[in-house]
Amino acid sequence: MRIAVAGGTGTVGRHVVERARARGHHVDVLSRSGGVDLATERPLDLNGVDTIIDVTSIETASAVKSKAFFSAVTRKLLSAGQSAGVEHHVLLSIAGIDEAPYGYYSGKLEQERLVTNGSLPWTILRATQFHEFSGQIFTRMKVGPVAMVPFMQSQPVAAVEVADRLVDLAEAGPSRRVPDLAGPRVERMAQLSRRWAAATGEKGKVLEVPLPGGLGQAMRDGTLLARPGSELGTQSFDEWLAHTVQKPT
Numbered sequence: 001m002r003i004a005v006a007g008g009t010g011t012v013g014r015h016v017v018e019r020a021r022a023r024g025h026h027v028d029v030l031s032r033s034g035g036v037d038l039a040t041e042r043p044l045d046l047n048g049v050d051t052i053i054d055v056t057s058i059e060t061a062s063a064v065k066s067k068a069f070f071s072a073v074t075r076k077l078l079s080a081g082q083s084a085g086v087e088h089h090v091l092l093s094i095a096g097i098d099e100a101p102y103g104y105y106s107g108k109l110e111q112e113r114l115v116t117n118g119s120l121p122w123t124i125l126r127a128t129q130f131h132e133f134s135g136q137i138f139t140r141m142k143v144g145p146v147a148m149v150p151f152m153q154s155q156p157v158a159a160v161e162v163a164d165r166l167v168d169l170a171e172a173g174p175s176r177r178v179p180d181l182a183g184p185r186v187e188r189m190a191q192l193s194r195r196w197a198a199a200t201g202e203k204g205k206v207l208e209v210p211l212p213g214g215l216g217q218a219m220r221d222g223t224l225l226a227r228p229g230s231e232l233g234t235q236s237f238d239e240w241l242a243h244t245v246q247k248p249t
C-alpha cells in the first residue's frame with residue numbers, strides 16, 4: 001500500500017513511517033522539513049496514494065491558532081485526497097477532548113468534524129498523552145529553576161504503540177471511530193516529569209500546580225484517562241524511560 005504520513009517527522013509520525021516501511025508499505029512523508037507545508041494554499045499532489053495518516057500538530061494553547069492550523073491542513077489533505085482517489089483517511093486525535101475546555105483541543109475537535117463530514121472514508125483513533133509529554137511539559141513550563149507542571153492525571157502510552165495501531169488501522173480500511181488507545185497505568189504528570197528529569201539529567205525542581213477553570217478540573221478528575229472500552233498499550237512509562245531515554249554520563 002502507498003501511505004502518505006502527514007507529520008511523519010514528529011514524535012509519533014517518525015514511528016508511523018518506520019513501522020509502515022518495516023511492513024513493506026511505500027511511505028511518502030509530508031512535513032515542512034521535507035518541503036511540504038500543509039497549512040498553505042499551495043496545491044498538493046497525492047496521486048498514487050492509497051491512504052493518508054494525519055499526525056500533524058502545532059504547538060499552541062490558542063483556539064484561534066489551533067482551529068486555523070487543523071482546518072487548513074485537514075481541508076488540504078481531504079481535497080487533495082479526493083482529487084487523487086485516495087481511499088482512506090486515518091486521523092490521530094486525543095482522548096477526552098470533548099469534555100476538556102482547551103484551545104488546542106478546539107482545533108482537534110474541528111479536525112475530527114471535518115474528517116467525519118468529509119469526502120474520504122475515514123478512521124479516527126484517539127490516544128492519551130504519549131510518554132514523551134512528561135519531558136515536553138517540563139521544558140515548556142520551566143521558568144528559572146522551577147518547572148510548574150499541572151496537577152494532571154494521565155495514562156501515558158508509548159508513541160511507538162500508537163504508531164503500530166495507526167498502521168494496523170491503515171491496513172484494516174475505513175473503520176470510523178475505533179476504541180481509544182491508552183497506556184497501562186494511571187500516573188500523576190508531575191511525578192512523571194520528575195522521573196524524566198532525573199533520567200535525562202535535566203536540572204530543575206518540579207512544582208505541581210492545580211490549574212484553574214474547566215481544563216484544570218478535567219486534568220485532575222480523570223477526564224483525560226481511558227474510558228471503558230479503551231484498548232491499553234503495554235509499555236509502562238518506566239519501561240519507556242529505561243529503553244529510550246539516555247542516562248547522563
Ligand SMILES: NC(=O)c1ccc[n+]([C@@H]2O[C@H](COP(=O)([O-])OP(=O)(O)OC[C@H]3O[C@@H](n4cnc5c(N)ncnc54)[C@H](OP(=O)(O)O)[C@@H]3O)[C@@H](O)[C@H]2O)c1
Nearest residue numbers: 007009010011012031032033037038039055056057129130
Ligand atoms: N503528544 C501527545 O501526547 C499526543 C497524544 C495523543 C494524540 N496526539 C496527537 O498526535 C498528533 C501528533 O502529535 P505529535 O506530538 O507527534 O506532534 P509533533 O511531534 O509536534 O509533530 C508534528 C508534526 O507535524 C508536522 N507539521 C507541523 N506543521 C506542519 C505544516 N504546516 N505542514 C506540514 N507538516 C507540519 C511537523 O513537521 P515539520 O515541523 O517538519 O513541519 C511534525 O512532523 C497530533 O495531532 C496530536 O494532537 C498527541
